[in-house]
Amino acid sequence: MVATEDIKKTVSQEDNDGMSHNPMLYDPLDGVVKTSKTRQYIAALIICLGAVAAGTALAWTSPVLPQISAPVVQYNNSTIVTPSNSTGNETSPISPPLPHDDQLQLTVAQQTWVSSLLAIGAFLGALPTGYIADAIGRRYTAMAMDVPFILAWLSISFAKSAGWLYFGRFLIGISTGSFCVVAPMYISEIAETSIRGTLGTLFQLLLTMGILFIYVVGSMVSWTTLSILCLFVPIALLLGMVMLPETPVYLLKKGRRAEAALSLKWLWGRYCDSRSAIQVIQNDLDQTGADASFLDLFTNRGARNGLIISILLMFFQQFSGINAVIFYTESIFKSAGSSLDASICSIIVGVVQVIMTLTSSLLIERAGRKMLLLFSSTVMTICLAILGAYFDMKDSGKDVSHIGWLPLLCMVLFIITFSVGYGPIPWLMMGELFMPDVRATAVALTVMANWLCVFVVTKCFGIMITEWGSDITFWFFAGCMALATVYVAVAVVETKGRSSSQIQTWLSGH
Template sequence: MCLGAMFVCIPIGVLADAIGRKWTTLLTVIPFSIGWLAITFAQNTAMVLVGRFLTGMAGGSFCIVAPLYTSETAQTEIRGTLGAFFQLFITIGILYAQVLGFIFGVKLFCFACLAVPIAFGICYIFQPETPVYLMKKRNKEGTESAFKRLRGKDYDPSGEINSIRAELDRQEALKGEFWPQLKTPQGKKSSLICFMLMFYQQLSGINAVMFYSGAIFVDAGSTINPAYCTIIIGVVQVFATVFATWGVEKLGRKILLMLSDGAMAFSTFLMGIYFLLKEKKMVSDETITGLGWLPLLSLVIFIIAFSFGMGPIPWLASAELFPPAIMARMSSCAGMFNWFLAFLVTIGYAPVSNMAGAFTTFFIFTLVSASGVLFVLFVMPETKGKTFQEIQDELGH
């Protein structure tokens, strides 16, 4: 799945610039549907792998184009909130799959998953193209029509149109659509920030923590069915991400990211201490049993912290910071980097833990998250309440 998502990121950025954000998003319904059908009627392992690869392609594509569509259609005042809704619905989707996976058999579960992209396609086809894309294509009538669809028929879009046009004209003055603008201060700084946020998101240890979640519940002395445990985690993620939809505009991106990274560093440090004591037998078994609540508390803190900051905001940042002319392709590159790191962490976590101990990997995650606080504090600009032009002006200084 990670490989499918990784390989499709670059082509999807080019496609989004060629045919638009709307139609690129709609095209993801095809691999989603074929992938779930392949898994549903799989006769062997190869068909399951093909299905996973195709759904990974669709999911990776969606992670690029959905935040892009949101950022280019939302008003400045609510852009962050709507951007955080992307991660919110990911967590709702995860919970949906966890609950139905517990209730249904394999085939019925796959059909329930197949129904989601089909229903999405039917609803989404009636949505307009983004005004920014239409402006890039110099479709003035289409731009005004899109704004009125999005803001209301009595809305005067002239202010937003002038702001977008000014930024596009400034970029067109560079006489290039990609490399010249990537070499500008705005292009360089936005690339550094977005790629590093993807790095901090994946190297925070989210996949490792989720991998260990079942064992953590057992260590805590829980007698709850493991399936219920995963559902509990899913519910916690949803409610924590709901907070992000509020906080991203009230508190700002930087505050949420620093709080998120700081809390994740604290929680993985506690997990590292627990597994160090356990694996090195530094205390008695009775003491370890008595400390069973510690990894459970750390898990809850980590999931909440990730969900309100490091989960949603890196994807939002990619759709806010890049200059409009290179946004689609550079968001795709950042997305590919994210999925590549997810793949490395997924396949590398167990071997490293077996060789050096789980405590070592959790201490590494602690250092990564702690350094993320400093990076956000000193390098990342606050984008709350700012237009695309204001963001680019700040990046250029």
């Protein structure tokens, strides 16, 4: 403990705040100033339980639909494939590992609704979350938006009809869209600049862990047991959020200076220099002035440029072709001579995504955002072009058995580079590119754009395969990634280690 005489005045004594003499608000002398990152990691991990919950929701249809679907005629040993999710982690085809549920037998049309209602709910849940987060705070918004998660899993776990599944999937979509907004926002407002990138990648990392959980556990238990197990994640999230503070940025924005300092002390450690940190945040708030209107997102040059970059990164994430690659996971494994079951292929893909997203969190403060994005899109462009050429030869009747290893190599490299670049970084930069006055609305619009891209890719993918063929479809996505490489190289600057004001100076062209 630091002796009392080694303590200076608090950040709020000059404001005559009633909390100004709280001992926790005193800053130490310069010689003993230090910060602790432990609680920042704890806070980020707790709110990212929302990402785990979202991941379980996104992948749930993969092992479940085969168990609750009405018998269908199989053509050429084909299997049912479920739609994509918001992060590019397509749920792959999985053969039903358990006895069929005779009580629930969904038609193909009903399965489509069960899959698509999540995306509809996520799209509708994203925009209001921005306004709610500005009205009641990031912490209370996360707690409120966690309730639909709990209700949804209860509805799904005990569903006896398609209607209850519809209700649950729509509710779970609302929470998924909401946490795509509030979790990155919360993390960006509590993190020190030195670890902002690492904490920002936790959202994608925990989302992939949620997906992997479904792949592994879903292959071993019934769909009702799986749904009940998923319920424990949002419950743990709600309990965890009770112990977390509101973000210092939001509290200071509302004029609650002493509470903002207490929040900083909780997050950065008792012996941090909260006075200086509060002043930096206040300077950013003073620079923006009062709460911005919706139109300010488009009339203010810095906000507009940030929104364009953020939305385009989400566009490139979804049009990277990740869904096309994972759609063909099983056939690519078979081309390489593998006899693995589809569920094992999915687990392998899930493990690769988790490991490489974790690697990204370790690299991002060293390599930087821009370098990882450029590396990611460049390698993905090459892999997609080769996959297109492979399927072109295969569809034209040429013998490709001697190069069956090539598409497998391309698929693995593609998933690796997606997971270190375009998987996590758009979510991270979304929280970095906006000032506090417009952040909530801008992040909500970006998430809505992401889900719109999900819808477009999901609906158009089947048509593209049918009308264009696999080869041209892969080449189309390769073209998108080549465009992404050029765009990032020309229009995106490195944000690693830069403060909000420095990033805004660049966005404003000063």
